[in-house]
Amino acid sequence: MCGIVGYVGPKATVDVLIGGLRRLEYRGYDSAGVAVVADGQLETRKKAGKLVNLEHEIAEHPLPKAHIGIGHTRWATHGAPTDGNAHPHLGGPAQKLALIHNGIIENFAELKAELLAEGTNFASETDTEVAAHLIARAFEQSGDLKAAFASVMNRLHGAFTILVVHQDQPDVVLAARRNAPLVIGLGDGENFLGSDVAAFVEHTKRAVSVGQDEIVVLKADSVEVFGFDGTPVNFTEFEVNWDASAASKGGWPSFMAKEIADQPQAIADTLMGRVRADGRVVLDDIQQMSTEQIREIDRIIIVACGTASYAGDVAKYAIEKWARIPVQVELSHEFRYRNPIVTQNTLVLAISQSGETMDTLMAIRYAQELGAKVFAICNTQGATLARESDAVIYTHAGPEVAVASTKALTSQIVAGYMLALALAEARGAMTEDARLALGRELLQLPASVSEVLANIDQASALGTAHANAKSVLFLGRNVGYPIAMEGALKLKEIAYIHAEGFAAGELKHGPIALIEEGQPVIVIVPSPNDVDSLHPKVVSNIQEIRARGAKVIAIAEAGDETVSQYAESVIFVPKTDSIMAAVLDVIPLQAFALALSTAKGLDVDQPRNLAKSVTVE
Ligand code: M6R
Numbered sequence: 077m078c079g080i081v082g083y084v085g086p087k088a089t090v091d092v093l094i095g096g097l098r099r100l101e102y103r104g105y106d107s108a109g110v111a112v113v114a115d116g117q118l119e120t121r122k123k124a125g126k127l128v129n130l131e132h133e134i135a136e137h138p139l140p141k142a143h144i145g146i147g148h149t150r151w152a153t154h155g156a157p158t159d160g161n162a163h164p165h166l167g168g169p170a171q172k173l174a175l176i177h178n179g180i181i182e183n184f185a186e187l188k189a190e191l192l193a194e195g196t197n198f199a200s201e202t203d204t205e206v207a208a209h210l211i212a213r214a215f216e217q218s219g220d221l222k223a224a225f226a227s228v229m230n231r232l233h234g235a236f237t238i239l240v241v242h243q244d245q246p247d248v249v250l251a252a253r254r255n256a257p258l259v260i261g262l263g264d265g266e267n268f269l270g271s272d273v274a275a276f277v278e279h280t281k282r283a284v285s286v287g288q289d290e291i292v293v294l295k296a297d298s299v300e301v302f303g304f305d306g307t308p309v310n311f312t313e314f315e316v317n318w319d320a321s322a323a324s325k326g327g328w329p330s331f332m333a334k335e336i337a338d339q340p341q342a343i344a345d346t347l348m349g350r351v352r353a354d355g356r357v358v359l360d361d362i363q364q365m366s367t368e369q370i371r372e373i374d375r376i377i378i379v380a381c382g383t384a385s386y387a388g389d390v391a392k393y394a395i396e397k398w399a400r401i402p403v404q405v406e407l408s409h410e411f412r413y414r415n416p417i418v419t420q421n422t423l424v425l426a427i428s429q430s431g432e433t434m435d436t437l438m439a440i441r442y443a444q445e446l447g448a449k450v451f452a453i454c455n456t457q458g459a460t461l462a463r464e465s466d467a468v469i470y471t472h473a474g475p476e477v478a479v480a481s482t483k484a485l486t487s488q489i490v491a492g493y494m495l496a497l498a499l500a501e502a503r504g505a506m507t508e509d510a511r512l513a514l515g516r517e518l519l520q521l522p523a524s525v526s527e528v529l530a531n532i533d534q535a536s537a538l539g540t541a542h543a544n545a546k547s548v549l550f551l552g553r554n555v556g557y558p559i560a561m562e563g564a565l566k567l568k569e570i571a572y573i574h575a576e577g578f579a580a581g582e583l584k585h586g587p588i589a590l591i592e593e594g595q596p597v598i599v600i601v602p603s604p605n606d607v608d609s610l611h612p613k614v615v616s617n618i619q620e621i622r623a624r625g626a627k628v629i630a631i632a633e634a635g636d637e638t639v640s641q642y643a644e645s646v647i648f649v650p651k652t653d654s655i656m657a658a659v660l661d662v663i664p665l666q667a668f669a670l671a672l673s674t675a676k677g678l679d680v681d682q683p684r685n686l687a688k689s690v691t692v693e
Pocket of ligand 1: 381382383384385427428429430431432433436479480481482565569688689690
């Protein structure tokens with residue numbers, strides 16, 4: 077949830093840290109702070125609120141030129157978002173050590189009691205501060221900072237990425253990770269640490285993903301990695317395939333606006349090299365599993381949270397229809413704690429943009445303990461989910477910075493379609509002609525998404541026009557149902573208004589009582605040519621709610637003129653396969669929420685109370 081950056085090298089350290097924090101601010105924006113060591117002196121600045129407050133603080137009280145430092149942007153867990161609770165936290169009576177932390181130290185209360193009994197003064201209400209005091213105390217006793225750091229890491233329970241600088245060791249940043257992300261950036265005469273590669277991608281593309289329970293000793297000209305027990309660890313580097321400009325707004329008013337517009341490219345990049353011109357899906361990513369093993373799968377459980385779980389819902393429709401494998405979709409946090417039935421023939425598919433969502437990581441670890449194979453759909457190279465899964469289908473959406481997920485969702489859905497078609501081929505579940513036709517349809521999606529975007533003003537205008545709406549309801553059937561829920565989530569998340577997505581057929585079982593005069597309802601209308609004949613049923617649902625006063629906005633397939641008679645507004649999207657329509661239908665909903673939030677004057681990219689990457693359970 078918090079963003080972490082560290083630097084050792086010749087550059088202006090404060091600029092490197094602030095630049096890194098700017099790219100990581102999506103991870104949390106309750107407060108921000110930095111610590112540097114210059115001329116053997118530790119200096120910190122920290123401020124509640126967004127990064128800009130810290131920048132003002134540094135402008136008023138400049139920091140000295142330094143070549144080593146750490147920076148933090150916070151999503152508050154323990155302690156309110158105040159200046160005092162902002163990181164870095166100082167350790168020891170002489171306050172020579174500064175520490176930043178992402179995660180939760182679960183046994184902080186008992187550690188704090190121990191320190192209080194010894195007379196330690198605490199300056200904050202955080203769980204984090206105990207670690208700073210413990211390391212400072214251990215260093216005073218042993219004179220060995222690395223050993224002191226390791227001994228404390230071994231005492232902490234929970235989830236943490238921790239970075240430390242000490243003014244008596246002004247050439248080294250120490251870092252550790254357990255259950256929270258940490259990546260090293262390798263430079264020439266300089267090195268970096270970050271919660272993800274966005275922290276340093278403008279400086280270097282050579283990266284190393286730090287493993288579980290590992291400690292990093294970072295100096296300007298060397299990087300060493302050790303286990304918590306002190307054993308040296310060999311590491312392999314990877315090349316970051318994002319460029320720095322991908323993580324900037326590039327002239328758009330918000331990251332969300334840019335990321336909505338990025339979708340044709342994100343989908344094309346996700347398809348690239350995986351779907352041949354004749355429509356055959358060649359998913360090398362899952363080669364770890366032989367055709368024989370794929371045939372033995374008797375169930376797929378998809379685990380994910382939030383928007384990613386709606387991508388899972390859409391994937392379920394595709395996998396069941398095309399590959400004929402039973403699929404259940406579970407919110408990761410519910411799956412993990414309900415004693416689910418998982419066997420060696422269960423394939424668990426985890427979907428996560430960040431690859432760091434703690435609920436999803438706990439779910440896959442549990443599934444692995446039960447003997448399941450785990451595949452991941454993930455957007456972030458070097459993420460924990462990617463490291464820990466048996467196979468990864470990377471979405472190539474590029475960095476998604478806005479808290480509200482857009483291009484990650486549509487890329488995840490497309491990855492789910494490709495997986496479904498690859499499974500269908502391995503299991504002989506469809507005729508080759510039908511399978512290849514779907515593969516070719518997939519290749520059309522980037523162009524169809526561009527077409528939707530070319531007409532996006534209509535959805536945006538409707539969003540603006542509903543700026544004063546108290547509530548918006550969304551209805552859909554089949555893949556339109558998870559898309560309805562996604563439309564509602566987008567509105568709750570960035571516009572702070574009541575919104576709910578329903579299966580249209582469920583309405584008459586209760587929710588229709590919510591409909592009163594003037595209630596806006598957005599309805600995802602299936603294709604009139606759909607083989608399952610859902611179209612007339614949804615049209616009937618529209619009539620039922622209109623009869624009770626609803627004002628209907630329909631998302632319908634181009635040419636579906638029947639709907640026009642029953643809706644106040646119709647947004648047409650290009651014709652495609654009925655399951656693939658999910659990708660097109662969701663885009664007007666994204667634009668609607670973006671425009672409505674903007675019209676209310678809200679911060680679209682950094683909505684209140686949220687963080688992009690949810691690394692606590
Ligand atoms: O990084 P992940 O895909 O695992 O994140 C899962 C959810 O936290 C995320 O999709 C969240 O619901 C979005 N902010 C919704 O826009």
